[in-house]
Amino acid sequence: MATMRSMAIIGAGMGAGLSCAARAAEAGCDVQLFDKGRRPGGRLSSKTVFAEGLDFAFDYGAQYLTARDPLFRAQVADWEKAGIVARWPAAGADAWVGTPAMATIPAHMAGAHPVRWSTHIRSVARDATGWTLVHDDGREGPFDALVLAIPAEQVGPLIAAHDPGLVQRAAACPSAPCWTVMLGFDTRLSVADVPALREPIDWAARNPAKPGHGGGEAWTIHATEDWSRRHLERDAASVTASLLRAFEEQTGSLPPPIHAAAHRWRYARSAKGGTGTHVRPDIALAACGDWLIAPRVESAWMSGRQAADGLSSG
Structure with a gap:
């Protein structure tokens, strides 16, 4: 990557942008990440609520990750040594969770690189000097290379003038939405930590059952893709009531929750692009993310590395 002295990466969420940054930095590239969020997390978000x-303590995005590729298994092993992940057998033999929260993983990764949080990139431009990024407070650049580590739906508005092929590729990989409900109770529920449930619930888990997690009786409930899509524009209060009622109908009588809230993920589960990454060395542009492989944390991490390597070898 000797010719790539500087790189701008838009997106520092679930892992693609951050793994791209790590790989590029290893090759001596100066990296700057931009993310419209206020803190690390993206779809690995966590929060603590007092009531x-x-x-x-809620993990309200991805509940766990798996590691199958040798490179990612090595990375997870390093995270385990650092005390930021642990196995969670209740979710499967190859399930890992961040400790003390899923958001610990992206926070750890982001700590090694400069990230401009709360910065929404509105447009990008390219000329002979490189890439320039425009946001609400001004302009950034030029940068020698640009990487888009954002959901497929957000690619088109940014890059249409520079790479129509990428726009078409992103349009073919729409993400599925997900409504998530977070429930806090003042007593332990007599329910399995990961109960087997059915429509409209896709997943439910007791957060303090995860290794390294603490706090009170906190439950995260994910609605199914179809239900979430049908009810995408409903208000959070009615969604919370519907999923709480479904949870009780399937598990038995529950005490009233002392905390109940919903979060709408418009871009929760990516499609299966199956290609790994999109790289245009001729204009020093790359796109990465789980939507280019499959909807897994590992896929995002692998795609980010491949984006950095693709620009390096171009």
Whole structure:
């Protein structure tokens, strides 16, 4: 990557942008990441809520990750040594969770690189000097290379003038939405930590059952893709009521929650692009993310590395 002295990466969420940054930095490239979020997390988000004298810790995005590729297994092993991941057998033999929260993983990765949080990139431009990024507070650049580590739906508005092929590729990989409900109770529920449930619930888990997690009786409930799509524009309060009712109908009588809230993920589960990454060395542009492979944390991490390597070898 000797000719790539500087790189701008838009997106520092689930892992693609951050793994791209790590790989590019290893090759001596100066990297700057931009993310419209306020903190590390993206779809690995976590939060702590205090209600009626109790604290509840929720992982409300991806609940765990798996590691199958040798490179990613090595990375997870390093994270385990650093104490930021642990196995979670209740979710499967190859399930890992961040400790003490899923957001610990991207926070750890982001700590090694400069990230401009709360910065929404509105447009990009390219000329003989490189790539320039425009946001609400001004302009950044020029940068020798640009990497888009954002959901497929957000690619087109940014890059249409520079790479129509990438726009078409992204349009063919739409993400599925997901409504997520977070429930906090003042007593332990007599429900399995990961109960087997059915429509409209896709997944439910007791957060303090995860290794290294603490807090009160906090439950995260994900609605199914079809239900979430049908009810995407409903208000959060009615979604919370519907999923709480479904949870109770399938698990038995529940005490009233002392905390209940919903979060709408418009771009929750990516499609299966199956190609790994999109690289245009001729204009020093790359796109990466799980939508280019499959909807897994590992896929995002691998795609980011491949984007950095593709620009390096171009």
